[in-house]
Amino acid sequence: MxxxxxxxxxxxxxxxxxxxxxxxxxxxxxxxxxxxxxxxxxxxxxxxxxxxxxxxxxxxxxxxxxxxxxxxxxxxxxxxxxxxxxxxxxxxxxxxxxxxxxxxxxxVPILVTRMRVAKGTLLDNSNIEVIFKDNSQIRGSVLTDPAIVTGARTKRNLSQGSAITDRNTCFVCKGQPVNIIARSVNFEIKSFGIALKDGSLGELIPIKNKESGRIVQGQVNAINQVVINL
Incomplete structure (x- = not known):
């Protein structure tokens, strides 16, 4: 000192x-x-x-x-x-x-259902809301932004107050039309296809191109949209 x-x-x-x-x-x-x-x-x-x-x-x-x-x-x-x-x-x-x-x-904020929701329901502000919940009671990866989730579909029946997660929603759903964006540093090509598998944000799923009939792998980056990085 x-x-x-x-x-x-x-x-x-x-x-x-x-x-x-x-x-x-x-x-x-x-x-x-x-x-x-x-x-x-x-x-x-x-x-x-x-x-x-x-x-x-x-x-x-x-x-x-x-x-x-x-x-x-x-x-x-x-x-x-x-x-x-x-x-x-x-x-x-x-x-x-x-x-x-x-x-x-x-x-922490999480998205939950406002009411009982049936399988295949489109999610929007009428049936989802943000609440704050004890972090120790949350299991797995939950979603928090209503704007990102709006337009996704439920993959199973959900009770009122159920957390919205990657597992119980699909941003791209099997059998549904999908926008395909193939892009590189210099160009971008857009086309359409059909999803061959349910997919959540960031997930890689197979898509059948409507024009060529080819099956490609695309990464889900938005509702009904996948990206192929060339």
Whole structure:
């Protein structure tokens, strides 16, 4: 520790002894807000997601002592992402510390059905909506953008509140007309075909070209559209 830091620290302690009122005092509400703000600033939040923070009550038998210096906080490197013990430290000479359990709930936007939807139904704003759900309750890859999903079809019956996923929807459905875009750096050719298999975004599926009768492999990149990169 540098001589300047030692001098500053001793000066603070000296004035605190002469005038104890210079020490900062804290009530429980202050500590709860302090911990919540610290966790919010130091926990990764998924894109477009939110977090809910629940600070456990401090044992009423604990007497909160004053502190000469601003409080510090720390989250252990190894911790359950849903539950952490936040360490609150008073760094003055009469140092004290508390470990406060905090529950963290990460909620993210997902697309779900507004109602019961039958197999083969076209999806749009009338039967899908965005809700926020606990990330720990989500299984697999879910879809979040209504604009991208509008026009896709359901591959099975879905109950109200079902998450819209790659597995239960097809952006290109077997037997349906498909726009084919074959492109390279210098040109682009458009044609039409029939899908020989259901496909979700990014999936490679076989398409039968209507004009030539040839079967080609195209990557689904939009509703009823595939791309062939030459």
């Amino acid at each position: 540098s001589k300047l830091k030692i001098l500053v620290k001793l000066t603070l302690i000296y004035f605190a002894v002469l005038n104890p009122s210079t020490a900062m005092t804290f009530d429980r509400d202050y500590l709860y807000n302090f911990i919540e703000n610290y966790v919010e600033s130091n926990i990764s939040i998924p894109a477009e997601g939110k977090i809910k923070i629940e600070v456990s009550p401090i044992d009423p038998r604990i007497s909160l002592q004053p502190c000469l210096l601003p409080l510090l906080a720390n989250i252990p490197e190894k911790h359950n992402s849903r539950n952490v013990n936040v360490k609150v430290l008073c760094p003055d000479e009469a140092s004290w510390q508390l470990f406060i359990p905090v529950k963290i709930q990460t909620i």
